Amino acid sequence: MTTRDILDDFFPRDASGRPILTTESGRLGVVVGGSLSKGLVVKLDSGQSVEELAVGRYVVVHGESRRFFCMINDVSLNSANPAIQNDPPDISDPFMREIYYGTAAYGTIHVAPMLMISEDGKPKPVKTIPGHFMSVYNATAEDVNDVFGAEDATHFNVGAPLELEHTQINLDLKRLVERSIGVFGKSGTGKSFLTRVLLAGVIAKGQAVTLIFDMHNDYGWEITDERGPKVKGLYQLFPSKVTIITLDAESSRRRNARYDFEVKLGYHEIEPEDIAMLKGTMNLTDTMIDAAYTLRKRWGEKWVKRLIDGRSDDIDEIVENSNIQGGTLTALQRRLERFERWEFLVPETVTDSVKTIIDLLVDKRQNVVLEFGRYGNSLEAYILVANYLTRRIHEAYVEKVEKALGDAAMEPPQLLITIEEAHKFLDPLIARQTIFGIIARELRKYNVTLLIVDQRPSGIDEEVMSQIGTRVTALLDNERDINAVLNGISGAPGLREVLARLDTKQQAIIMGHAVPMPVVVKTRGYNEEFYKAVMQGDPLDGKPAQSVLGTGGRSRRVN
Amino acid sequence: MSVHNLEIIGRVLRASTRGFCCGTNSANINQRHDFGAFVKVPITNDDHQWVIGLIYAVEIKDDLMISELVMAESVDPNVLRDQRANRMIPVEVSVLNIGYYDGDRFFHSLPPRPPMSLSEVSLCTSEEIATFTQRSEYLRLILQASEVPSDDLVAMALRFASLCYPGQEDRRAFMIHNGRQLARLLSNDLKRLSHILTLIRP
Ligand SMILES: Nc1ncnc2c1ncn2[C@@H]1O[C@H](COP(=O)(O)OP(=O)(O)OP(=O)(O)O)[C@@H](O)[C@H]1O
Ligand SMILES: [Mg+2]
Numbered sequence: 001m002t003t004r005d006i007l008d009d010f011f012p013r014d015a016s017g018r019p020i021l022t023t024e025s026g027r028l029g030v031v032v033g034g035s036l037s038k039g040l041v042v043k044l045d046s047g048q049s050v051e052e053l054a055v056g057r058y059v060v061v062h063g064e065s066r067r068f069f070c071m072i073n074d075v076s077l078n079s080a081n082p083a084i085q086n087d088p089p090d091i092s093d094p095f096m097r098e099i100y101y102g103t104a105a106y107g108t109i110h111v112a113p114m115l116m117i118s119e120d121g122k123p124k125p126v127k128t129i130p131g132h133f134m135s136v137y138n139a140t141a142e143d144v145n146d147v148f149g150a151e152d153a154t155h156f157n158v159g160a161p162l163e164l165e166h167t168q169i170n171l172d173l174k175r176l177v178e179r180s181i182g183v184f185g186k187s188g189t190g191k192s193f194l195t196r197v198l199l200a201g202v203i204a205k206g207q208a209v210t211l212i213f214d215m216h217n218d219y220g221w222e223i224t225d226e227r228g229p230k231v232k233g234l235y236q237l238f239p240s241k242v243t244i245i246t247l248d249a250e251s252s253r254r255r256n257a258r259y260d261f262e263v264k265l266g267y268h269e270i271e272p273e274d275i276a277m278l279k280g281t282m283n284l285t286d287t288m289i290d291a292a293y294t295l296r297k298r299w300g301e302k303w304v305k306r307l308i309d310g311r312s313d314d315i316d317e318i319v320e321n322s323n324i325q326g327g328t329l330t331a332l333q334r335r336l337e338r339f340e341r342w343e344f345l346v347p348e349t350v351t352d353s354v355k356t357i358i359d360l361l362v363d364k365r366q367n368v369v370l371e372f373g374r375y376g377n378s379l380e381a382y383i384l385v386a387n388y389l390t391r392r393i394h395e396a397y398v399e400k401v402e403k404a405l406g407d408a409a410m411e412p413p414q415l416l417i418t419i420e421e422a423h424k425f426l427d428p429l430i431a432r433q434t435i436f437g438i439i440a441r442e443l444r445k446y447n448v449t450l451l452i453v454d455q456r457p458s459g460i461d462e463e464v465m466s467q468i469g470t471r472v473t474a475l476l477d478n479e480r481d482i483n484a485v486l487n488g489i490s491g492a493p494g495l496r497e498v499l500a501r502l503d504t505k506q507q508a509i510i511m512g513h514a515v516p517m518p519v520v521v522k523t524r525g526y527n528e529e530f531y532k533a534v535m536q537g538d539p540l541d542g543k544p545a546q547s548v549l550g551t552g553g554r555s556r557r558v559n
Numbered sequence: 560m561s562v563h564n565l566e567i568i569g570r571v572l573r574a575s576t577r578g579f580c581c582g583t584n585s586a587n588i589n590q591r592h593d594f595g596a597f598v599k600v601p602i603t604n605d606d607h608q609w610v611i612g613l614i615y616a617v618e619i620k621d622d623l624m625i626s627e628l629v630m631a632e633s634v635d636p637n638v639l640r641d642q643r644a645n646r647m648i649p650v651e652v653s654v655l656n657i658g659y660y661d662g663d664r665f666f667h668s669l670p671p672r673p674p675m676s677l678s679e680v681s682l683c684t685s686e687e688i689a690t691f692t693q694r695s696e697y698l699r700l701i702l703q704a705s706e707v708p709s710d711d712l713v714a715m716a717l718r719f720a721s722l723c724y725p726g727q728e729d730r731r732a733f734m735i736h737n738g739r740q741l742a743r744l745l746s747n748d749l750k751r752l753s754h755i756l757t758l759i760r761p
Contacts, residue, residue, distance in 0.1 A: 046739065080746035089753055095760050098735045103742035104749065 046102020063130035073494030114517035156201030159521035179469025189474035248373020422452035423459030431461030469513030595715025607662035714758035
């Protein structure tokens with residue numbers, strides 16, 4: 001044996017002939033302590049820089065017979081002898097640094113075990129922890145796929161796990177749409193972009209039809225990206241699968257945006273329940289809402305118009321013959337007068353918008369984007385329309401599902417209803433009565449689930465929140481919002497650190513029903529590459545839409 | 560371990576399992592006797608087992624003649640040259656035992672028996688040093704030896720051992736590996752650690 005051979009045994013070399021000091025590549029350190037409830041403590045190997053280990057990153061502990069999938073939720077510095085803090089060594093010399101790091105001074109990471117992968121590659125809930133001194137590695141693509149699944153007919157790539165850019169998280173869309181979804185994050189963190197990625201996946205893989213109440217024209221046609229050029233809307237990605245309808249044709253024309261038809265709602269279709277939902281936004285009192293119910297009973301379906309017109313004999317008659325005060329009535333009248341500025345509200349409607357939308361969703365399996373145009377700036381209009389339409393669509397769904405008598409083939413397709421500013425709909429004060437509260441609570445019984453997008457999850461009724469199956473959350477900095485989002489999620493204390501430290505854009509934690517364990521993703525870029533990937537599935541791309549859809553009783557406008 | 564081509568440095572004078580002294584004369588003294596050198600000597604009544612040690616002291620003895628010359632007012636340069644070149648002044652080399660070889664592999668603990676007096680002590684070859692220093696447990700024996708200047712001895716021994724590695728990178732890697740070992744052993748005495756590290760810094 002020559003010195004050289006001995007040396008090669010002793011100091012393995014990398015490809016360029018430099019000795020490799022760490023023993024195994026990808027190894028981060030060893031488990032030195034911890035518990036199932038509090039997580040594991042991992043002492044980092046000397047070559048492992050603490051700075052590279054961001055919270056939220058995945059690591060895998062190789063136990064004796066299984067792998068433990070863990071998430072880093074804290075990083076700390078330690079020293080073997082606290083005295084070193086009084087007289088820190090000079091580490092400007094790399095030699096000294098290499099010696100001190102990992103021995104006298106070392107880093108530890110705290111990792112929360114999320115899942116175990118048994119020998120057959122199946123993820124299971126963690127019921128134990130790996131033993132002492134087991135090695136900890138970076139998660140590989142294979143590890144990630146064992147947990148989240150490989151990309152296939154129901155799994156859609158939504159982004160890369162943190163610090164593992166070469167791998168991707170394939171979200172189980174079937175599970176995603178099965179229960180309600182919440183997309184949270186403060187303003188500008190990429191909620192709308194992320195929602196579009198999720199919806200594009202759902203549409204591309206045909207896991208549900210969606211109805212999107214598109215407050216800020218974020219989904220249908222082109223979207224202005226605050227960073228520069230416009231990005232494509234869902235219609236442009238899936239021309240054969242998406243129908244755009246609008247409340248404000250004028251705005252669509254101005255934006256040069258395509259739409260398929262204009263929605264008009266009749267005054268006579270507005271019910272007191274719809275008004276009740278506007279309690280907070282329109283500053284209505286309980287007595288005003290009671291008055292609305294009384295008016296509806298006495299005047300029938302034309303009550304709204306009649307109140308706005310407010311003929312004095314009408315008003316007098318009501319004040320005399322009911323316990324409604326005149327003041328209440330005029331106050332309610334003044335508030336409802338706002339409706340007159342909304343051109344989509346008309347005294348009479350020719351077509352039944354609700355029926356048209358249901359036809360589109362159920363029979364044509366179209367995904368419907370309802371653009372609000374300029375009315376997007378009016379929360380009252382948004383809430384009124386969303387409530388109004390959803391209530392009736394839900395009624396139709398209930399009827400259809402009940403008629404199907406459990407025959408899955410007869411049931412309408414899974415419907416995902418997307419709303420923004422969700423806390424306005426799901427405020428604890430009204431959540432019990434609103435249709436959205438009902439849908440969230442009844443789970444998937446009637447094949448309808450919600451995708452709520454919100455920047456203030458703390459404003460959402462707690463019970464509704466607990467029914468949200470999958471929570472996708474970008475950066476939140478308000479303590480109450482963070483609590484609201486993490487409430488009821490296992491491993492929450494660890495996630496808190498991670499959540500508060502997400503990037504301000506394009507990063508999110510996905511947790512809940514659709515994922516076997518919470519995961520931090522760098523959201524897939526919504527860009528040319530994304531379009532190409534999802535459009536491959538749409539053979540009609542680029543062809544004029546009419547030739548495929550036919551007129552079907554609708555007038556399709558093309559600008 | 561072969562007995563051929565040995566670089567003999569002397570013969571055992573006194574020995575214990577902790578260490579031994581070997582003697583030679585001044586004419587034979589050269590860099591083989593450097594402080595920190597790795598040496599080996601067969602164990603008493605056993606040709607297969609060898610003690611491995613480190614030289615930690617080299618002592619040049621005096622005698623009457625030398626004492627007289629030192630006292631003299633002036634010394635004739637010729638006498639001085641003659642004294643140095645031709646007289647045999649006894650030299651004692653002290654060795655700390657740091658391990659042994661059992662005919663098959665190295666152990667980093669004290670040998671089972673000391674070497675026998677008059678056994679030939681020789682330098683270890685670089686292969687032997689490289690193999691012996693693959694593991695670092697012997698460092699503890701040096702650090703704990705109270706009778707020797709252990710900080711300097713550790714540093715010197717590591718410098719010696721690192722010279723067995725041909726390349727710059729390898730030497731550095733070796734030093735870092737051992738430096739880290741020292742950092743672990745001396746985590747409760749950071750001043751001492753930092754002193755030794757300064758001594759072995761390339
Ligand atoms: N996945 C992504 N791909 C490309 N760009 C993104 C992505 N996510 C976020 N961005 C960038 O971040 C910006 C803000 O994103 P977005 O409009 O979705 O935020 P938001 O949370 O919906 O904000 P608001 O609360 O104001 O509606 C986008 O204009 C875009 O530049
Ligand atoms: Mg947005």
